[in-house]
Amino acid sequence: MQQIRLCGSGGQGVITAAIILAEAAIMEGKESVQSQSYGPEARGGASKAEVIISEEFIYHPKVVTPDVVLALTQQAADKYSADLCDNGVLVIDEDLVPDSPEHPNVIKVPLTRLAVEGLGKDLFTNIVSLGLLVKVTGVVSFETIQKSVAKRVPPATIEKNMQALRIGFDALA
Amino acid sequence: MSQARLMQGNEACAEGAMAAGVNFFGGYPITPSTEIAEIMAKELPALGGTFIQMEDEIAGIAVVLGAALAGRKALTATSGPGFSLKQELIGYGCIAEIPLVIANVQRMGPATGQPTSPAQGDVMQARWGTHGDHPMIALSPWTVRESFDVAVMAVNYAERFRTPVIILLDEVVGHMREKVVLPKAEDIEIYPRRKPNCTREEGYKPYTPMADLVPNPADFGTGHHIHVTGLIHDETGFPTGSSKVTEDTIQRLHQKISRVQDEITHYDEFFMEDAEYAVLTYGGTARTAYAAVKMARQQGIKVGMVRLMTIWPFADKVIKKVAQKVKKILVPEMNYGQLVLEVERAAAGQAAVISLPKYNTEIFTPKEICTAIEELATEVVK
Known part of the structure; x- marks a missing residue:
C-alpha cells in the first residue's frame, strides 16, 4: 500500500492532481481511494488531497502514515508533514516552502518556477508536481500517468500538460 | 457502464x-x-x-x-x-x-x-x-x-x-x-409508479389502501380528480375530523413499513462467528471500524463487526441477536452518541453497550477504534 498526500493552498490544483493519480492507479488495475479536506474558501486556505493505492480493497479512506507528502506552500508543509514516517519522503516547492520542516528525506524542487519557466503559467504546477511524484514513488508508470492526465484535462491543453509532466519527471535525475 | x-x-x-x-x-x-x-x-x-x-x-x-x-x-x-x-x-x-x-x-x-x-x-x-x-x-x-x-x-x-x-x-x-x-x-430492478387499479365508476378512491396497505393515488394529469392535503384525510383524499380515520391512518402509515421491516433491513456481518465483542457501525465510520477490527483480530481479540445499511427503521432484531451472542457492543459514531441509544434500547441489557463518539471534524483513525476494542476486551463487565 502507498499513501500519498498532496497539499497546498486552495486553487493550486492539488485535488485535481490527486484525482489524476488515483485514476492512473485504476488504469493499472489497482485499488485506489482519493479524498480531500479543504476550508470553506473557494481560493486560498489550506487544501489537502490524499491518494491511497493498494492491490486490495481499501477500507479506512484516509492516509494514516504517509509515504510521501508533497507540499506547495509553507503553511501546508508545516501543517501536513509532521506524520511522515522516517523512511518517507517530503517533496517541497523550494521557492514556496523556504523553511523546510526537519526530515531525513527532503526533495526540494522549484515546482512553480519550473511551470512558469517551461510553460508560461503557474497553472501547470500541479501537473509538473504529478510528474515528479511519479518519478519519486514509481507508484504508476510514466505512460499511465500520461494517459490519465490526457483523459482529465481539456483537449486543447493536452500537449502542454504532457510537457508539464515531463518537466516534473525530469526534474529529478 | x-x-x-x-x-x-x-x-x-x-x-x-x-x-x-x-x-x-x-x-x-x-x-x-x-x-x-x-x-x-x-x-x-x-x-x-x-x-x-x-x-x-x-x-x-x-x-x-x-x-x-x-x-x-x-x-x-x-x-x-x-x-x-x-x-x-x-x-x-x-x-x-x-x-x-x-x-x-x-x-x-x-x-x-x-x-x-x-x-x-x-x-x-x-x-x-x-x-x-x-x-x-x-x-x-x-x-x-x-x-x-x-x-x-x-x-x-x-x-x-x-x-x-x-x-x-x-x-x-x-x-x-x-x-x-x-x-x-x-x-437494475426498477419499481414503477403505482397506478389506480380501477376507474371512478368502479369505485376508485385515491387513498384506498391496497393489500400492502399502500394506496394508489393517480398522478395529476392522468384523468382523475385528486385532492392532496397535509390534513388527516379519508380514502377520498379530503380532510376529516374523524377520530377513527385519524387513528387508522396513523396506524396504517406505520404498518405499511413495519410489515416489511425484515425485508428492508439491510446489514453486513464480519468476523461474527466466534465473536465475543462486536463493533456496531454505519456509513463512512464503518470503513475505519473494519480496519480496526482486523487490527484487533491480529492481536487475538475475538471481535466482530455489524454494519447497518438500513438505519431506519432500526434493526431491533439484528441487535437483539448480536446482544445475545456477545458480551459488549462498541458503537463508534461521528456525533455525540446518537444511534448508540437505539442499540442500547434494542440490546435491552443483554450486552453492555459502549459509546465511542467523535465530534472534532476529524474522522476516526483505525488505531482509535482498535484501542477502544482493546479496552473492551480487558475491562471486566460490571
Missing part, C-alpha cells in the same frame, strides 16, 4: 438515482452535497428530465413534492442546515403519501457548524426531524458502489411504499473517490 472507474460517492448517488428512473431534481446547493445537484443539472436535461434550482431548501423539496404528484420520480439533495429546513415538508410527504427521495450528505453541525467537515449528526433528525408520529426509511451507504445501490433502492422504496426515503450519506463517503464497477442497466 460496467467498466472500472474512479467515482465519487455523491456522483454514484446521482447516477444511481437516475438509473432508478429519477427524472426530476429540485433543490438548493449546499456543501458537501453540491456535486449531486451539479450532476443532475448537467445530465437531466439531456435525458428529457428537469433540473430546477429553487430559491431555498424549502422550495427545493416543495417542487419535488409537486413533481412527484405529477408523475415524476423526484430527488432533492442537501446537508444539515437544508435538511432541517426540509423537515416540515418531509412530514407532508409522509401523510400525503408522496414518493420522494432526500439525499442528506451529513456535515458537522449544529447550524452552519463546520461546513466542510464530516459528521453523522443527523441520525436522529432523519428519524424524528418532522413532527408527529410517522415511520421513516433511511439508508446509509459505506462505499461509493453502495451509494449507487442505495440510491436505486431509495427510489424504489419511495415508489413502492409511497413515502419519503432518506439517503443518509456522510461527507466521508459523499466526497471520497474510489474504484467502482457499476451494474449494467438491464440488471
Whole structure:
C-alpha cells in the first residue's frame, strides 16, 4: 500500500492532481481511494488531497502514515508533514516552502518556477508536481500517468500538460 | 457502464438515482452535497428530465413534492442546515403519501457548524426531524458502489411504499473517490409508479389502501380528480375530523413499513462467528471500524463487526441477536452518541453497550477504534 498526500493552498490544483493519480492507479488495475479536506474558501486556505493505492480493497479512506507528502506552500508543509514516517519522503516547492520542516528525506524542487519557466503559467504546477511524484514513488508508470492526465484535462491543453509532466519527471535525475 | 472507474460517492448517488428512473431534481446547493445537484443539472436535461434550482431548501423539496404528484420520480439533495429546513415538508410527504427521495450528505453541525467537515449528526433528525408520529426509511451507504445501490433502492422504496426515503450519506463517503464497477442497466430492478387499479365508476378512491396497505393515488394529469392535503384525510383524499380515520391512518402509515421491516433491513456481518465483542457501525465510520477490527483480530481479540445499511427503521432484531451472542457492543459514531441509544434500547441489557463518539471534524483513525476494542476486551463487565 502507498499513501500519498498532496497539499497546498486552495486553487493550486492539488485535488485535481490527486484525482489524476488515483485514476492512473485504476488504469493499472489497482485499488485506489482519493479524498480531500479543504476550508470553506473557494481560493486560498489550506487544501489537502490524499491518494491511497493498494492491490486490495481499501477500507479506512484516509492516509494514516504517509509515504510521501508533497507540499506547495509553507503553511501546508508545516501543517501536513509532521506524520511522515522516517523512511518517507517530503517533496517541497523550494521557492514556496523556504523553511523546510526537519526530515531525513527532503526533495526540494522549484515546482512553480519550473511551470512558469517551461510553460508560461503557474497553472501547470500541479501537473509538473504529478510528474515528479511519479518519478519519486514509481507508484504508476510514466505512460499511465500520461494517459490519465490526457483523459482529465481539456483537449486543447493536452500537449502542454504532457510537457508539464515531463518537466516534473525530469526534474529529478 | 460496467467498466472500472474512479467515482465519487455523491456522483454514484446521482447516477444511481437516475438509473432508478429519477427524472426530476429540485433543490438548493449546499456543501458537501453540491456535486449531486451539479450532476443532475448537467445530465437531466439531456435525458428529457428537469433540473430546477429553487430559491431555498424549502422550495427545493416543495417542487419535488409537486413533481412527484405529477408523475415524476423526484430527488432533492442537501446537508444539515437544508435538511432541517426540509423537515416540515418531509412530514407532508409522509401523510400525503408522496414518493420522494432526500439525499442528506451529513456535515458537522449544529447550524452552519463546520461546513466542510464530516459528521453523522443527523441520525436522529432523519428519524424524528418532522413532527408527529410517522415511520421513516433511511439508508446509509459505506462505499461509493453502495451509494449507487442505495440510491436505486431509495427510489424504489419511495415508489413502492409511497413515502419519503432518506439517503443518509456522510461527507466521508459523499466526497471520497474510489474504484467502482457499476451494474449494467438491464440488471437494475426498477419499481414503477403505482397506478389506480380501477376507474371512478368502479369505485376508485385515491387513498384506498391496497393489500400492502399502500394506496394508489393517480398522478395529476392522468384523468382523475385528486385532492392532496397535509390534513388527516379519508380514502377520498379530503380532510376529516374523524377520530377513527385519524387513528387508522396513523396506524396504517406505520404498518405499511413495519410489515416489511425484515425485508428492508439491510446489514453486513464480519468476523461474527466466534465473536465475543462486536463493533456496531454505519456509513463512512464503518470503513475505519473494519480496519480496526482486523487490527484487533491480529492481536487475538475475538471481535466482530455489524454494519447497518438500513438505519431506519432500526434493526431491533439484528441487535437483539448480536446482544445475545456477545458480551459488549462498541458503537463508534461521528456525533455525540446518537444511534448508540437505539442499540442500547434494542440490546435491552443483554450486552453492555459502549459509546465511542467523535465530534472534532476529524474522522476516526483505525488505531482509535482498535484501542477502544482493546479496552473492551480487558475491562471486566460490571
